Amino acid sequence: MSxxxxxxxVQAGLGVLANMFxxxxxxxxxxxxxxxxxxxISCQLTFIHIMMIITEGDNLLANILESLKFGNDIKCKTTFYINRxxxxxxxxxxxxxxVVQAVTISPSTSFLAKFKNKVKTHINYVFFCLxxxxxxxxxxxxFYVSGFTNVSETHQMKVTKSCSLVPMNYIIRGFILTVAVSRDVFLVGVMMTTGTYxxxxxxxxxxxCKHLHSISHLRASPEKKATQTILLLVVFFVVMYWLDFIISVTSTLSWIYDTVVLIVQKLVxxxxxxxxxxxxxxxxxxxISTLKKLHSKFY
Incomplete structure (x- = not known):
């Protein structure tokens, strides 16, 4: 366990440092x-990932709120809300x-090509909507999360050391789960579609390129490298998402969270x-160029 x-x-510390950079x-x-x-997009994603890590369970933000003498219930609601x-x-x-990378690399003859200019002008509206x-x-x-008291008396489901989900109606739980799953399945589907494209x-x-040049002279363009990186991120995200999803749904439906399962879920x-x-x-x-300049400056 320890x-x-x-x-x-270690994973959380590495994630925060890399995302801060x-x-x-x-x-x-x-x-x-x-x-x-x-x-x-990348700037927002790094900020989101920092907030995800520091609001997980009894991490940095929870400790800050505790040092400011906020009650356990407020601390729990704040960190859990921001994290989710x-x-x-x-x-x-x-x-x-x-999606934006798929539009960026799309040929001028494709359907997506007409959205290239619109991406720049409408990106802020998309951010606002999301x-x-x-x-x-x-x-x-x-309304459904509170400071942890006693599981045996209140039938709360403990999700962190000091935070728990209160019992909710099966219909409400089913509705919330349906909306969340529908959103995630749709977005994962879009990612898989754009990834395939x-x-x-x-x-x-x-x-x-093979027809025009010899293989030895092929060089990866910046766009190609960026596309390959995003494809790796999408594939990795989809795999991690479904592992996390299976653990979350199983635990929510059974209303049981094991401590070891919680730690494994955090790692995933x-x-x-x-x-x-x-x-x-x-x-x-x-x-890479910035890091090389910093290295040459100090060494």
């Missing part, structure tokens, strides 16, 4: 230059990342926000 917790803490990097681009839609909103935004923004939906949808949790585009591009859930920034850092030429 070894699993230590692994989670990316957040400052993309923020500097947005402030000092004309950012691309992908920079705006961020989890919803994570899947939404990842889906948006996949944030508004998730903030409103997540507000239901305020990008694979087809890359395959066609590879075949054309936060593998994505930890791996994502590492993949982005190693694949973005601008970041």
């Amino acid at each position: 070894s699993l917790k230590n692994v989670f803490y 990316l957040l400052f990097f993309y923020a500097s681009i947005i402030i000092s230059d004309r950012p691309k839609p992908m920079d705006l 909103v961020m989890r919803g935004l994570s899947i939404c923004i990842t889906c948006l990342l996949s 944030w508004s939906f998730n903030l409103l949808f997540g507000s239901r949790l305020i 990008m694979v087809i585009i890359l395959f066609r591009h590879q075949r054309q 859930m936060y593998a994505y926000p930890t791996i994502t920034p590492l993949l982005q850092i190693t694949s973005d030429k601008r970041i």
Whole structure:
């Protein structure tokens, strides 16, 4: 048990540090230059992942609220609400990342090509809609989560050391689960569709290059590298999402949360926000160039 917790803490620490680095990097681009839609999306995704990690269970934000003498109930509602909103935004923004990249690399003759200019002008409206939906949808949790008291007396389902879900009507539970699953299945479906589309585009591009040049002279363009990175992120997200989904649904329907299961779920859930920034850092030429300059400056 303690070894699993230590692994989670190392994972969380690495995730926060990597995402903080990316957040400052993309923020500097947005402030000092004309950012691309992908920079705006990546910046939001890194912020969301930081908030996801620091609001999980009895982590950083919970400790801050406790030090400020907030009651256990307020601490629980705040951290649980923010965490679930961020989890919803994570899947939404990842889906948006996949869609925008598919539009970006689409040939001029394709159906998606006409949306290239619209992406730049409408991206902020999309952000507003996604944030508004998730903030409103997540507000239901305020009524069904509370500070943990005693499971045997209240039939609460303990989800962290100091937080639990209160019993809810089967109809309400079924409705909430149906809406959440419908949203997630739709978004995962969109990600898989755009991912397949990008694979087809890359395959066609590879075949054309083989006809025009020898394989030894083939060089991956920045767009191709970015597409491959996003494909890896989408595939990894989908796998981690379904593992987390299976654990969550099984536990919710049975109304039982085992401590070991909770730790395993955390490891699965936060593998994505930890791996994502590492993949982005190693694949973005601008970041690699910045790191090389910093290294040469200090060494």
